[in-house]
Every structure is written in structure tokens, then in C-alpha cells.
Amino acid sequence: MRFVDEFRDAEKAKVLSAKIAGLCEPGREYKFMEVCGGHTHTIYKHGLEDYLPEAITLVHGPGCPVCVIPMGRIDDAIHIARRPEVLMTSFGDMMRVPGSGGNFFDSNAEDTDIRMVYSPLDSLKIARQNPDRQVVFMAIGFETTTPSTAMTILRAAEEGIENFSVFCNHITIIPAIKAILDSPDLRLDGFIGPGHVSTVIGCRPYEFIAGGYGKPLVVAGFEPLDILRSIHMLMVQLKEDRSEVENQYSRVVPWEGNLKALRVIGETMELRPYFEWRGLGFISHSALRLREQYASFDAEVKYDVPGVRVADPKACQCGEVLKGVLKPWECKVFGTACTPETPIGTCMVSPEGACAAYHNFGRFTRTRVREASIATVGELTASARRTTAEGTLR
Amino acid sequence: MCLGIPGEVIELLTDRPDLAKVDVGGVKRAINIALVAEEGIGPGDWVLIHVGFALSKIDEAEAKAAMDFLESIGKAYDDEIAALRDSRII
Numbered sequence: 001m002r003f004v005d006e007f008r009d010a011e012k013a014k015v016l017s018a019k020i021a022g023l024c025e026p027g028r029e030y031k032f033m034e035v036c037g038g039h040t041h042t043i044y045k046h047g048l049e050d051y052l053p054e055a056i057t058l059v060h061g062p063g064c065p066v067c068v069i070p071m072g073r074i075d076d077a078i079h080i081a082r083r084p085e086v087l088m089t090s091f092g093d094m095m096r097v098p099g100s101g102g103n104f105f106d107s108n109a110e111d112t113d114i115r116m117v118y119s120p121l122d123s124l125k126i127a128r129q130n131p132d133r134q135v136v137f138m139a140i141g142f143e144t145t146t147p148s149t150a151m152t153i154l155r156a157a158e159e160g161i162e163n164f165s166v167f168c169n170h171i172t173i174i175p176a177i178k179a180i181l182d183s184p185d186l187r188l189d190g191f192i193g194p195g196h197v198s199t200v201i202g203c204r205p206y207e208f209i210a211g212g213y214g215k216p217l218v219v220a221g222f223e224p225l226d227i228l229r230s231i232h233m234l235m236v237q238l239k240e241d242r243s244e245v246e247n248q249y250s251r252v253v254p255w256e257g258n259l260k261a262l263r264v265i266g267e268t269m270e271l272r273p274y275f276e277w278r279g280l281g282f283i284s285h286s287a288l289r290l291r292e293q294y295a296s297f298d299a300e301v302k303y304d305v306p307g308v309r310v311a312d313p314k315a316c317q318c319g320e321v322l323k324g325v326l327k328p329w330e331c332k333v334f335g336t337a338c339t340p341e342t343p344i345g346t347c348m349v350s351p352e353g354a355c356a357a358y359h360n361f362g363r364f365t366r367t368r369v370r371e372a373s374i375a376t377v378g379e380l381t382a383s384a385r386r387t388t389a390e391g392t393l394r
Numbered sequence: 395m396c397l398g399i400p401g402e403v404i405e406l407l408t409d410r411p412d413l414a415k416v417d418v419g420g421v422k423r424a425i426n427i428a429l430v431a432e433e434g435i436g437p438g439d440w441v442l443i444h445v446g447f448a449l450s451k452i453d454e455a456e457a458k459a460a461m462d463f464l465e466s467i468g469k470a471y472d473d474e475i476a477a478l479r480d481s482r483i484i
């Protein structure tokens with residue numbers, strides 16, 4: 001029985017699968033982290049782990065911005081939204097993220113007015129249309145959404161809009177990867193680098209991972225073949241004893257990133273000394289706040305924000321999942337108390353979260369799936385192993 | 395939110411050079427193109443859009459691949475398109 005969808009080019013995938021298997025050194029285990037939630041999604045959706053030899057394990061990283069928002073920030077947002085003059089706006093993904101006293105929908109049922117928007121520009125427009133309200137945009141996301149917030153602030157400043165501000169929760173991916181590299185829990189052999197974040201930051205910021213930590217990183221696209229190709233590139237690097245940053249997704253990601261986007265971020269925002277990440281704790285220089293010169297657009301300056309720390313629910317093991325120490329289904333409440341309908345932890349809320357991605361594809365019985373598919377890919381893999389042993393396949 | 399949505403530029407807005415009208419799977423909306431302006435954007439070009447801003451110029455084949463990927467996600471993508479449909483930035 002196969003739970004996974006066949007995808008276009010499944011044949012090419014099998015060839016890659018065999019090549020990857022051929023690069024495995026006997027007795028060695030390989031652990032690669034895919035940092036980005038979009039990749040996690042592709043991996044589960046297409047059952048890519050079934051195309052990999054047993055020696056390779058993929059671990060899912062912290063690259064889902066909704067998943068790493070600590071409860072305290074949700075509570076802070078609701079605290080701001082409770083002011084009668086405030087109309088808060090938020091991306092849809094955030095609406096169901098639980099705070100200690102419920103999520104945004106729950107607080108709307110009581111006394112807040114938190115509306116979903118697609119873009120911070122929608123939020124700015126709501127501010128223009130509602131001069132008697134204070135519109136606060138709940139800004140979240142990695143470098144894929146940060147430039148949009150920055151551009152919106154610049155626009156608001158240009159137009160002299162006074163009833164618009166931003167509750168800034170933008171985070172940056174590099175310190176999170178560093179925290180994982182420094183964590184004693186996990187030994188990784190390489191990284192599948194985020195695709196869309198890299199369109200903004202480019203490939204250079206990853207160089208310390210390859211240079212300083214000696215771990216190869218390959219920036220990857222989102223199609224199943226992109227991911228398999230990236231894993232192949234990682235395996236070739238390991239085989240050749242190299243650790244470099246490579247770009248498998250160069251058709252979208254320029255090596256230098258988007259310089260204009262980086263410039264507007266730098267113009268409007270600066271690094272916070274530290275920021276709390278759900279499950280990972282406080283990470284220094286891992287998040288952004290508005291520069292003083294844009295203080296009039298900073299909700300944290302305009303309003304008092306309690307800044308309370310709230311411990312995650314006891315049953316929640318999101319921290320371990322975000323660090324890649326636990327697989328989603330190893331969490332005690334996975335699929336029972338914690339489901340996409342009734343999420344306990346954040347990883348179950350966003351479709352990019354590892355728990356939600358895993359849950360959505362009904363892959364509860366991974367071992368069985370893996371065994372079943374080994375029968376499909378297995379022969380090829382086995383023959384590849386044989387061929388390598390004979391030294392003909394590199 | 396994190397995932398880029400491909401859109402085809404159908405019209406530049408003369409009164410707002412930072413904006414363009416794009417077609418995303420039949421939904422036509424204004425988005426901001428200032429962050430890719432240096433690449434020279436015009437009707438017929440494809441861009442990858444994140445929360446209302448084009449962050450990269452792509453070719454048509456990549457746009458198709460990105461669309462396939464989003465469709466494979468299902469509901470979350472539907473929600474994103476629905477949000478885009480409701481988006482009125484000007």
C-alpha cells in the first residue's frame with residue numbers, strides 16, 4: 001500500500017535515488033536537515049524518504065516562522081489588540097496559533113478586532129480607510145516577508161500615515177541554524193538550504209556553515225527532484241571530502257540575493273540583542289526590531305507590551321521537533337490530543353509545520369510505508385550498491 | 395506566506411511605478427514590483443510573489459513548476475489565493 005503520491009519524473013527520481021545510494025559509505029549514517037518548512041512539505045507529500053537509503057535520515061528544521069513564535073508574543077499581540085482603538089491585522093497563518101489564553105479567533109470572540117490580511121500593504125490601506133482607528137500589523141516571518149514589512153513602513157512614512165504601526169516579530173534564519181549547529185543534541189552531516197529565504201539573503205551568509213563548521217549546504221528548490229538532486233550534491237561533497245555552499249536553485253536564487261530587499265530591511269530595522277524562539281529558547285541577534293528613526297511605526301514603542309514569558313504546554317514537544325531531535329509522530333500527543341483542528345503546539349498549525357505536514361498526508365505508519373516502497377525502489381538501490389562495490393558507479 | 399506564488403505581469407500602473415497588475419491563476423491583483431524593478435519588469439514577465447511583493451523574476455517554466463508545487467499543498471495554498479483575491483492594496 002502506498003500513501004504517497006506519484007509525482008512527475010518519478011523515474012528520474014529512481015535514478016537519482018540509486019546514485020545517492022551508490023555514494024553511501026558502508027556503515028556510515030548520514031543526517032541532513034532541511035531548514036525550510038516548504039521542503040518538509042515536499043518530502044512528506046511525495047514520500048521522498050522512501051527514495052533514500054536507510055543510511056540517510058532527513059531531519060526537519062526550524063524554518064517555519066509560525067512554528068517558532070513563542071506563546072508570549074501571541075499574548076503580547078492580544079494585549080495590544082485589546083486596546084479599544086486598535087484594529088490589528090495578521091497573516092491568516094497566525095490566527096490559530098495558540099497563546100496562553102487562546103488564539104486570535106478566541107480573542108476576537110471576546111473583545112478584539114484582529115483581521116486577516118494577505119499583505120502588509122492591505123494593512124496600510126485599512127489604516128488609510130480607518131483614520132479613527134490605530135491599525136497594528138502583526139509582522140512575522142523570515143527574510144521572505146521582512147522586505148515587505150520594510151517597504152510598507154517606508155511607504156507609510158512617505159505618505160505620513162500616523163495611525164499605522166508594526167508589531168515586529170521578524171526573525172532571521174542564520175542564527176537559528178547556528179544555534180542548531182551548537183546544540184549538543186544533534187549531529188548533522190549537512191543542510192538542505194532554504195529556497196525562498198535565499199532569494200533575499202543569497203548564498204553568502206551560509207558560508208560560515210561550510211567553512212567554520214565544515215558542513216556542506218545546498219540551497220534547494222521545492223520540487224521533489226530538486227530535493228533529491230540537492231541530497232545527491234550533498235553526498236557528492238561528502239564523498240569528495242568537501243564542504244561548500246552550493247546552489248541547486250540558481251534558476252531562482254541569485255548568489256548575491258536581492259540587494260534592494262536587503263537594503264530596505266537595513267534601512268528600517270536592526271537586530272535585537274536576543275529573541276525567544278519556541279523550543280529553541282533565547283537566541284542572540286536572531287530577530288529584528290524597527291530602528292529608532294521609525295519608532296512612530298513601532299507598536300512596541302507606541303503601546304505598553306507586557307513581554308511576559310509563557311512556558312510551552314507540558315505535553316508539547318515542538319521544541320524537540322523544531323530542533324530535529326524528535327520526529328513529529330514521536331511526540332506523545334501527535335494525532336491524538338494535537339491535530340490540525342485542535343493544535344496544542346505551533347508545528348501543527350501552519351501547513352509548513354512538520355507535524356501538520358506529516359499529519360495531513362496520513363503518514364502515520366512510516367515504517368510500513370518505507371518497507372512497502374523499498375520493494376519498489378529497493379531493487380534499484382540494491383543494484384546500485386552492488387555496482388558501487390564494483391566501483392563502476394560514481 | 396513563506397512560499398512564493400508565481401504571477402504573470404499583465405500591466406504596469408502608470409500612476410504608480412512601484413505597482414503592477416499581475417494574473418495569478420486567473421486572479422488579477424495589483425502587487426508591488428519595486429524590489430525587482432532593476433531587473434526590468436514588463437507585461438508578459440513572470441514574478442514570484444511573497445505577501446504582495448515580487449521578490450524575484452522567474453521564467454515561465456519555473457512559474458509552472460512553482461504552481462504545481464503550490465497546488466500539491468492544497469488547502470493552505472487555496473487559503474493564500476483566497477487571501478490574495480481579497481487583497482486590495484490600492
Ligand code: SF4
Pocket residue numbers: 315316317318319321328331332333334335338339343344345346347348349355
Ligand atoms: S504533535 Fe503537537 S505538541 Fe507535539 S510536537 Fe507536534 S505540534 Fe507540538
